[in-house]
Amino acid sequence: MLLAERSRLALWLPVGLGIGITIYFALTREPGGTTILSLLVVAGGAVAWIARAPHVLAARAIGGGMAALALGGVAAWTATHRQPPLPDLPHRATMVVGRITAVSVLPPRDAAAGGALQVDLADVRLEDPVDDGMPPLRRILRLRLRPDDPVRLSPGMVVRVRAMLRPPMPPAWPGGPDRQRRAWFDGMAGGGYALAMVQRVDEGLPAAHRTMESLRETILARILRVLPPDRAGVAAAVLTGSAAPMPQADRDAFADAGLAHLLAVAGLHLGIVMGVAMAAARLLLACSEHASLFWPCRQVAALAGLAAGAAYVVLTGQHLPALRGLAMATLVVLAIVTGRRALSMRGLAVGAGLLLLTGPGDLMETPLQMSLAAVMALAAGFEAARPPLRRLVQDGGWWRRIGVHVAHLALASLMAGGATVPVVMAHFGTLQPWFLLANLLAVPLMAMWILPAGLLAIGLMPLGLEAAALVPMGWGIGVVLDLARAVSGWPAARIMVPAMPGWALAAWLLGLCWMCLWTRRWRWAGMVPMAVALLVPFLVTPPDLLVAADGRVMGVRDGGMLRVVPRPGADRVVEADWRQALALPLAALPAGDDDSRIACRDGLCRLAGGRVLLRLPGAATPDCAGIALLVAPGGEGTNCPGVATIDGLTLWQSGAQTVYLRPDGPRVVTDRAVRGARPWVMGPGQHGMPTLPLAAAE
Secondary structure, eight states: OTTTTGGGGGGGHHHHHHHHHHHHHHOSBOOOHHHHHHHHHHHHHHHHHHHHSTTOHHIIIIIHHHHHHHHHHHHHHHHHHTSOOOBOOOSSEEEEEEEEEEEEEOOOSSSSSOOOEEEEEEEEEEESTTTTTOOOOSSEEEEEOOTTOOOOOOTTOEEEEEEEEEOOOOOSSTTSOOHHHHHHHHTEEEEEEESSOOEEEEOOSOGGGGHHHHHHHHHHHHHHHHSOHHHHHHHHHHHHSOOTTSOHHHHHHHHHTTOGGGGSOSHHHHHHHHHHHHHHHHHHHHTOHHHHHHSOHHHHHHHHHHHHHHHHHHHTTOOHHHHHHHHHHHHHHHHHHTTOOSSOHHHHHHHHHHHHHHOGGGGGSHHHHHHHHHHHHHHHHHHHHHHHHHHHHHTSOHHHHHHHHHHHHHHHHHHHHHHHHHHHHHHHOEEOTTHHHHHHHHHHHIIIIIHHHHHHHHHHGGGTOTHHHHHHHHHHHHHHHHHHHHHHTSTTSSEEOOOOOHHHHHHHHHHHHHHHHOOSGGGGGGHHHHHHHHHHHHHSOOOSEEEOTTSSOEEEEETTEEEEESOTTSSHHHHHHHHHHHTOOEEOOOSSSSSSSOEEETTEEEEGGGTEEEEOTTOOOOOOTTOSEEEETTSOOOSSTTSEEEEHHHHHHHOOEEEEEETTEEEEEEHHHHHOBOTTSOBTTTBOBOOOOOOTTO
């Protein structure tokens, strides 16, 4: 059976790379140089085995798999150790001086307030006595400016501002989203917010280098002048990469309807832009008899589409998903130019392998997982559906052709959406049952009406005639907005689901690979791990008690709600992660003894029949009789000798904690035990590497 599938064995090489990368990130200790050298030896030996016996099945299957696993681990280790350490930012108000690399407008927090600016600063110097004379930070610092700050900023400017800084947040619960790992590979040092107005120090780069930012501002101003705010937000999202003018209610409606991907410039938008550009170029070339007879019009149109796609990516801010889509599109255009099939599993394998080798850290994040799962499902699905669709076109008239187009759209939405549903469940804790219907209507509108009209509007802006295209674009956006608002209001439009463990998501992706990469009947065995992955979130026992890393808030699972101590709203980011992980609404503590799982009195709360005691700051000295676990985040937990304690020192050392109440006693899981000692895991108290002074020679 493997010999019959020998042409598909190469498709498993990026899967092996991904498994090797995943194993590296799952470790709790950083592998040493000896381990990495051993992996290189294994990879070299496997490649030598394949070169010596290229037609032997064992060499290709076993040797190729060993080489891919080893190279995946080495690539992840190399990418990790190329990054500078996370700096130790001051925990006080500090004067910050840095060069702006990016400016974005944040959505307004309420309808009355305007959107504040967010800036990314490079070469940051901290002007305080401790950091005086230190070298600049080697990472990017992201600051939110005051909403009433009137300064006009652009990339290249050097600015000074007084700000409160904070490092990347640790996980809100052991096994939760790891923002520190994301910041490590994104080159971020942390964030903060401005306490005063920004002061310009230097205008920085010449005006020619700020042309693109000025162009985005001009396009956004023209859009806002023609379209109302709700429609202007969608238009700005697809044409400039910023949806800041869009009301939050409409953002939520798009998310609930499964249409949030329409607001993030990625592969879908890039494909539409390139398709429009290719069609226009092909039409113009067809108007010339000489070009039609003597030029390779299809290849020229493909190159024109790629150029238009690259310009679109630059215009919308060069976000990582768009850049990743541009890399994949380049491979597709290369296939067209060389006469190969544009969308094939081998092309996907080449693209996936390049992405994993150049950015292994991206494999652990949502965008790459969704992209690879969706494109793999599309390529494999249409590979299987191509013969019946071709027969449908050949055997009938024009109505069959329309039916084929409708079937293409329906199959694309079903396959791409179905392949990414568990990824959304794992990372966002939601399930949108109506996403297929919403996308079946909204995606064709975006492809055939909204985005082509927006591109035409950009072309008419130098003539001042953009309203002729923006107004029809607004009509199409209005239809999509009405659709999103209607679908989001349907019953069970957005279902909260518990967090999916990492191994369950890996089982889904491996099962999907098994279904898509083989062609024989055994491919259907992949449905077993996929079904298990879908059931796991509803079968895994959730924690009974959660304690944040800084000890400010605790969460107690009480039936169908999560009671927050001392009160909901104390830390909105942590509480949002908890609500997403447990799929439970938040509630306050009960007023006194009642039928709830937690009973509080005089600042002391008891769980599990009194075996677990929560002591709030300022509470009276507890009675330690019969207590198996004392939780005192305020640091007052040393009054019960011999009792397991979670206090301020424990949280400072080990980060966030979860407690599982079992018949044999409470079991405590710490963030440090889950993540271990890795380069991106900050030290106790969330301290990073101090910024060291330069040597005299430097």
